[in-house]
Amino acid sequence: MATSGSTDFEPDVAEYVEEAFERCGLEVRTGYDLKTARRSINLMLADWANRGLNQWTIEETSISLATDVGNYPGGTLTITVGASGSFSVAETITGSSSAATATITSLPSATSMAITLPVGTFTNGETLTGATSAATTTLSAAVDFSSVRNTIDILSAVVTRDGTDYGIGRLSRDEYLNIPKKTQSGRPSQFYLDRLITPVLKLWPVPDGDTDIVKFDRLVRIDDADDYTNTVSVPFRFYPCFAAGLAYYLSIKRAPDRIQLLKGLYEEELTRAMTEDRDKASFSITPGLSYGRI
Numbered sequence: 001m002a003t004s005g006s007t008d009f010e011p012d013v014a015e016y017v018e019e020a021f022e023r024c025g026l027e028v029r030t031g032y033d034l035k036t037a038r039r040s041i042n043l044m045l046a047d048w049a050n051r052g053l054n055q056w057t058i059e060e061t062s063i064s065l066a067t068d069v070g071n072y073p074g075g076t077l078t079i080t081v082g083a084s085g086s087f088s089v090a091e092t093i094t095g096s097s098s099a100a101t102a103t104i105t106s107l108p109s110a111t112s113m114a115i116t117l118p119v120g121t122f123t124n125g126e127t128l129t130g131a132t133s134a135a136t137t138t139l140s141a142a143v144d145f146s147s148v149r150n151t152i153d154i155l156s157a158v159v160t161r162d163g164t165d166y167g168i169g170r171l172s173r174d175e176y177l178n179i180p181k182k183t184q185s186g187r188p189s190q191f192y193l194d195r196l197i198t199p200v201l202k203l204w205p206v207p208d209g210d211t212d213i214v215k216f217d218r219l220v221r222i223d224d225a226d227d228y229t230n231t232v233s234v235p236f237r238f239y240p241c242f243a244a245g246l247a248y249y250l251s252i253k254r255a256p257d258r259i260q261l262l263k264g265l266y267e268e269e270l271t272r273a274m275t276e277d278r279d280k281a282s283f284s285i286t287p288g289l290s291y292g293r294i
Contacts, residue, residue, distance in 0.1 A: 023244075064212075091132035150220045154217070156217050171204070
């Protein structure tokens with residue numbers, strides 16, 4: 001018999017909702033049914049972030065470092081401007097009306113700049129002036145922090161200097177607080193992630209040049225379930241636990257007699273998926289041989 005030859009099964013939000021209602025012994029009848037299910041989906045995805053590591057939500061990010069600047073966004077922070085070609089990497093820009101400042105870390109395109117965390121709040125439409133180049137341009141859109149705010153955690157980081165990656169260790173809040181001179185410069189060897197609403201990556205020592213790059217693996221948020229025709233940003237192996245989880249969440253509100261049954265199925269499916277969703281590495285065990293006298 002011939003197989004389908006296709007591997008494109010990808011339910012959208014509405015199909016997951018329908019599946020979950022059916023498991024609860026119910027039907028989707030009103031717009032509010034869809035609304036309450038979508039809310040449950042987003043709450044469930046937030047819970048997944050607290051459950052542990054999801055490999056598909058790890059994203060490698062790199063940021064060019066600036067001399068004597070120790071604080072960086074916990075992700076790439078890019079602003080849209082009229083033109084960026086006359087500016088220089090590592091120079092400070094200042095807003096004409098806000099007086100906010102930031103350092104340019106890279107120039108990704110002719111109309112964008114990657115910057116450090118601003119000191120102050122830039123105003124959409126104001127003129128930005130470069131401290132070194134004296135170039136000017138207009139900020140074309142409000143600064144969007146969403147990419148940075150999507151960072152849940154940073155798992156590991158390295159600093160690249162002259163083509164060589166150097167691992168940097170992670171500090172706790174208390175360890176960072178107790179560093180006596182946080183402005184000491186050198187090649188960064190440690191980092192602390194201040195997990196604010198907009199996470200801040202703090203490096204120590206602060207960079208002593210503007211040619212280094214910090215690269216890190218960050219755990220990011222799963223995309224929200226918005227439109228009912230959208231698919232969800234989870235891999236194929238998580239489809240069963242996604243449907244099971246939504247059914248369990250809905251049962252709490254609509255089918256209390258099925259809560260225990262659906263909860264057990266959900267936890268089983270989630271455990272199976274998360275067990276599979278792990279780094280795998282080869283390892284070997286070498287038996288030790290010892291000889292004793294009798």
